[in-house]
Amino acid sequence: xxxxxxxxxxxxxxxxxxxxxNSIRQVENMLIHVKVATVLLKKANPPLPKSEFSLNLDxxxxxxSLVEKLxxxxxxxxSITVNKRRKSPDHVLSEGDTIAIIPAISGG
Amino acid sequence: xxxxxxxxxxxxxxxxxxxxxTYRSISLEATESCAKKFGVxxxxxxxxxxxxGFLPLKYAKNIGTLGLGGQxxxxxxxxxxxxxxxxxxxxxxxxxxxxxxxxxxxxxxxFDETNLNRQCFATEEVLGQSKVDVALxxxxxxxxxVEIVTRKLEADxxxxxxxxxxxxxxxxxxxxxSDRLMLQDACRNAGVVMVHGAIAGSCVQVTxxxxxxxxxxxxxxxxxxxxxxxxxxxxxxxxxxxxPATTPAxxxxxQVQEAIKVITGLGDTLRGRMLFLDIENWTIDFVEL
Numbered sequence: 001x002x003x004x005x006x007x008x009x010x011x012x013x014x015x016x017x018x019x020x021x022n023s024i025r026q027v028e029n030m031l032i033h034v035k036v037a038t039v040l041l042k043k044a045n046p047p048l049p050k051s052e053f054s055l056n057l058d059x060x061x062x063x064x065s066l067v068e069k070l071x072x073x074x075x076x077x078x079s080i081t082v083n084k085r086r087k088s089p090d091h092v093l094s095e096g097d098t099i100a101i102i103p104a105i106s107g108g
Numbered sequence: 109x110x111x112x113x114x115x116x117x118x119x120x121x122x123x124x125x126x127x128x129x130t131y132r133s134i135s136l137e138a139t140e141s142c143a144k145k146f147g148v149x150x151x152x153x154x155x156x157x158x159x160x161g162f163l164p165l166k167y168a169k170n171i172g173t174l175g176l177g178g179q180x181x182x183x184x185x186x187x188x189x190x191x192x193x194x195x196x197x198x199x200x201x202x203x204x205x206x207x208x209x210x211x212x213x214x215x216x217x218x219f220d221e222t223n224l225n226r227q228c229f230a231t232e233e234v235l236g237q238s239k240v241d242v243a244l245x246x247x248x249x250x251x252x253x254v255e256i257v258t259r260k261l262e263a264d265x266x267x268x269x270x271x272x273x274x275x276x277x278x279x280x281x282x283x284x285x286s287d288r289l290m291l292q293d294a295c296r297n298a299g300v301v302m303v304h305g306a307i308a309g310s311c312v313q314v315t316x317x318x319x320x321x322x323x324x325x326x327x328x329x330x331x332x333x334x335x336x337x338x339x340x341x342x343x344x345x346x347x348x349x350x351x352p353a354t355t356p357a358x359x360x361x362x363q364v365q366e367a368i369k370v371i372t373g374l375g376d377t378l379r380g381r382m383l384f385l386d387i388e389n390w391t392i393d394f395v396e397l
Contacts, residue, residue: 038388039309039349051389076345078313078327079382079395086326086396100393102384104327105308107346108195108283108356
């Protein structure tokens, strides 16, 4: 029963992201660790309660989608590292990844 | 002439232990009298002293990290600081205390009340006064070896080539993404190393960019890659988060250490990576550029 519901959820998720139905494949839930710089917390919509947290993703997710899921305006993001290495927005996340979301800052 | 100055230094020096080693040390008074007697600057006396194994006392506590040779290189160097605000003020103070030969400070602004929380040279007495003028008067009291050159203007693509001329290192203490990108381009063209530092709220970032490195171009959001589009300058999140007293000092300290490393060749720089610190919820990251 759980599996069936999960499959429906994956389908919905893919459908929202504009994937073709035939491209749907089952993916296990995936736990990632996220660290968001303090200055971005209040800018997220809705605001994020804390800087460091784990997140259970229910399907494939790239860096850009993660930022969107967290409600962080992408124009405020300077760079994103995955396991301490800078990654492009289309980098697909894997189970156990640690992601740091670093703001674009310019104050002097 | 040199021989005469060295003979005079020999006469005025005294033995003193610093870091477990005995140095023939030179007081500030002796440096000044020597400079006066031979009609040279105190910096020339200090350089000659260091070259010949004497330790000017004002640099005694630098020697454990720089050595006499590193201190001499620093005294012969020229650092240009773009921006004399939160970061820039602390940068200038630290460069002067470390004994940087020449510091060129570029800023057109005057002090206002919102600067008092964090800017090194801002006091209630100097509100309304030019930042570079105030910096000059205070820095010359800190270290008379250092030549301070002030330029009361806003850096732009036209004046940057002359501002960067002969600089060993440029410190980016500006406050907009667009100006920083312009500075990186100018540094590339001038063949000068740029040490970038920026702050916002509890966050600090620093990187050292050699000519031709991708540097800030790797970092800025797409929206900021066309600087000064429609005449507006692109700023970061600091517009909303503000800047407390701590982060400019932190950025400045790291930037000055980077500049010293570039000048002396001592240590490992932040070339090709950006140090990012969030001191509220502790993140320390090195972002590859």
